[in-house]
Amino acid sequence: THFLQTKTLRRVREIRSQLQDIMKSQKMAVLSCSADWDRVRQAVCSAYFINAARMKGIGEYENLRTAMKCHLHPTSSLYGIGFTPDYVVYHELVLTSKEYMQCVSVVDPHWLAEQGPMFFQVKETSFQARMASKRRGEEAVQQMQAELDKLRSEREQA
Structure with missing residues (x-):
């Protein structure tokens, strides 16, 4: 066995279906993360x-x-x-x-x-690690802004 349980897999399928229905009702694109x-x-x-x-x-x-x-x-x-x-x-x-x-x-x-x-923070020990963390944060903000802009554009077109 691969540590998979039939009951759990059924529940996963139900939840996935519910999430797809919610996304469709909110006119959100249903996208796959593939193997990520x-x-x-x-x-x-x-x-x-x-x-x-x-x-x-x-x-x-x-x-x-x-x-x-x-x-x-x-x-x-x-x-x-x-x-x-x-x-x-x-x-x-x-x-x-x-x-x-x-x-x-x-x-x-x-x-x-x-x-x-508000609960957690990562303490970086080196200058390079702190700079990498700062870059990751800036990239995350840019990505969120791009996603918001895309959603706004899609809603305006709908």
Whole structure:
């Protein structure tokens, strides 16, 4: 098996269909990210940045906002894959003998800072890293402005 569950895949299909219907009703173009899975993970990060955790030790994470200790659930596809991601977001915590994170996705810490700047910031240690971060921020603002301009143009034409 590939850690895929029929029930979960059905739910994914339902949610995808709902999102497509919402986008069509709002006259938004339905675009695919193709094989760019980072865009999917960024979307998940934007929804769950409140539930972000950082690795503290082998198999142990700490919620970035509450400092609560939590662990990957043994049924997670990330559990036992040979490496432990530094940063994750999760859907829920389940309390058994420990606090276990369920529905976990690996995220980039820069995404957390972008999605929740009131909660997170990335501390750059070198001048080059700070300049690269500044450039990324400026590029993100330019990209958002271009997307807004495009949406405004499309709505004016509709």
